Amino acid sequence: MSRALTSTAVALTLLGLSGGSAGALEPTGSPGSTGSGDSILPAWGNGGYDARHYDIDLSWRADSRTVDARTTVTAVATQNLSRFNLELRGFAVDGVTVKVGDVRQPATVRRDGAEMTVDPPVDIAKGQTFQTTVSYSGKPSARVSQQLGKTGWLSTSDGATALSEPLGSETWFPVNNTIRDKATYAIDVEVPNRLMAASNGRFAGRDVGDTRTTWKWREADPMAPYLPTVSIGRYRMFRSAMDHGRIPLVTFVDTKLGRQAEARRTLPRVIRFLERTFGRYPFQSSGMVIDRIDVGYALETQSRPVMPFRAPSYLITHEIAHQWVGNSVTPRDWKDIWLNEGFATYTEWMWDAERFDKPATPQRQFDFLYEIYGPKSGFWKTPPANPGSVNKLFALPVYNRGAMALQALRMRIGSHDFLTVLHRWAQQNAGRTVTTGDFKKLAERVSGRQLDGLFRTWLYVPEKPKGY
Template sequence: MDLLGSTSPARRSTPRVSPSRRRASAAAALVLCLGLATTAAGAAPGEQPDRAQPAERAQPSEQGRPVLGDDGAGDPYFPLAGNGGIDVDHYSLDLTYTPPEAAPAPLEGHLEGVATIRLTTTEKLRRFNLDLRGPEVSQVRIDGKRTRFAQVENELQVWARGLLHQGEEVEVEVFYEATTTRPTDIEGALYGWVTTRDGAMVVSEPDGSATWFPVSDHPTDKATYDFEITVPDGLVAVANGVLEDESSEDGWTTWTWDAPDPMAAYLATATVGDFELTTTTGPDGIPIIDAIDPALPPANSADLTRTPEMLEFFAERYGPYPFVSYGAIVDDDSVGYALETQTRSFFSVRAREGTVAHELAHQWMGNHVSPGRWADIWLNEGWASYSTWMWNEHDGDATAQESFEQVMAIPADNGFWSVVVADPGSLCLFCGAIYDRGAATLHALRGEIGDDAFFELAQQWVATYGGGTATTADFEALAEEVSGQDLTTFFDVWVHQPVKPTEW
């Protein structure tokens, strides 16, 4: 992510149905299952009605294994993000969205969704959770059969109809709807499904995906995705991956996207608006799909023409581009940041060259290799910021050494140096030090171990952990392995101490 306007960056499938049939099915589900968000779906005719159960923490079974999945993945910064007992393999999101009416009508949209989730249990379970915050659920099915559920705080609790054994593969369908507004994260920044006059801006770092679909919302539970997004004719729905189909019926257009590469939930998007789609071909035949708001002047997206050069530049340093496509969304909604949404980076109002490089580098560093804990976010932002330093040098601007010296010119008593880069706290995920001190750490490491070992480390990092997650400890260990050096003091000084490094 980039915070724009600051001196440093901060911040497979189920059978398809036609839009009309899908809306009819969703409507039928609502008729069958009306009720409060905290109550369970009703029973089928002749069955005993299901009842929502009170919230419970995981308890041991007779065999010593939990039968209630934990309500989080164990991240201390976001205790309710992610879920225990399950590993999601694939999300198929079938969404129908009605944007707000013109002003002065309220800035509220309406979202109807059916999420079909393929998951594998990682322990014996009677109940598991999904993250969901805002939408109201009308019905849940497991392998086609309706089952009990409840909504509590950040969680959708789902009861199996019987005991699920470890390693069991199940398909979960969740029918839901929401009046969409403009949710904010713990720092007050807009994120998740952000309603706009012409559609929606969907950018979810760190835990905003739960505002628009039921999800295991932590980077350690990556999955593949496909999307069917139905919007009024004239609007464009842009998601991750490649565009598979566009079809219109009865005043609605359905946009079908396929994202077959493992993806952390916060990187998923389903942005809707007045966009012009263009597709070009990048190095090695990579499709570059851009969605540009035509209300913006051409200069605001002109720097995207450098994308093919940047793809080649970073591939030489980090290895082959890891996904099926790339591209950008440039929207006219002034929210003040950019985000590295996987395969389709998002830019608010303008895609500036340095930010274009930053978000593209994230596709390797942050998207392909994601943080094992949110405390490790410097490995996302430090690498992306250092990538921009290297691109600037390549492009004839300031050298990486000059950028490093600018950081080191910050006085030792400046609060910038008080951030512990490897453990900044949940309210400092996007502090300047995460970006610039993170980048300076990498430049100092390059000087410590030499260019050959440094770029070998970069490629090994991507090759070893790509498609998954990794931590600061993993990075330190790999750096020592590749360089053959003891780097304990180096990393202690640079990422574990809240003081300005002076020697290492």
């Protein structure tokens, strides 16, 4: 039997057109949810499937700053599925196909803002793997919001950089745009020969043509959708490795920013330092992108953080710490963002302690902040584990009061147990999604203490804690 005949038979059966009793065995699908249920960003992300892998092929034109792209999303249906959504903002969608089993067929698409509804010609049975391929083109644009600043596809003087926390991925590929759906990625970027294209994960080589080069990147460890990046520009590329090749280091530096030798020397020292706290580095590659990007932040894009302009050691420490806390161990809900930012801030305090040989540094940071913010200060109005709204997601207290909460925990349970908790947190939850409740449970198990009060006071009550 030819493949084509099989396909038709399968298609007819799934459509319920084959008649007879077979129809009763076929799933009757219903639409996947158009939201994720996240408490802070409920409209983003979708239900009905679990994304497993993104294959992104992107060709960038320097003259028009446009993109020709094709992305294939491999997913598993978590219900009998009649239609489902992906997020994609802007672009002309040139075609969408859905492949179920061996059969690939065109699908109908409706778009409404960033919501793209895909109607496959046949329902997809629960548990079935399917591939959605979206071909699209146009000029990508940044996502600019008062609350979240500038994210997504950002134009730079010599190229572009995609920074996607929390929602920017939808400006450059179709995505299940929720923190709770991690997947692996293969990202290929074609650019003019004079430019380079960095991305996440392992460098898998480049195909050099007469005028254009395709740069290939593979992230084989699950990555949340706010962590992919592409960075195109005039770079110097530095390749080395640490621990006899265990972790390849690939760093890109804008040619106008020199060689950044000190930052490149600092990176492996920071990784080694953080391995003492959190255990083995969670990914198969590391490095940085140091570029001139007009945003007021650096980002922990998985395995290869992006630094705007410069990379001081505290910033390297913060973004590399996120590889464990945030990227490998990821909050299930944006309200738990302190599990990223409080922890990364705390490692900055630890790094300072290490560097200046002042073991009391985290305590001094704590005392300083406790002192300067009086009881009436707005600083205490945002509880780190319940920031409440999207405009508080990256507010200062999420970082600093979050780190203070960790120091309060350290004082309560002692340094030995505290460091055991941090290590186990990173190792036992590697590759997973987590909640603040999970962290409390672990701290209680390790210390043998009941920590309800401490967690409530430091993480959930919008008031200055009376002490610790």
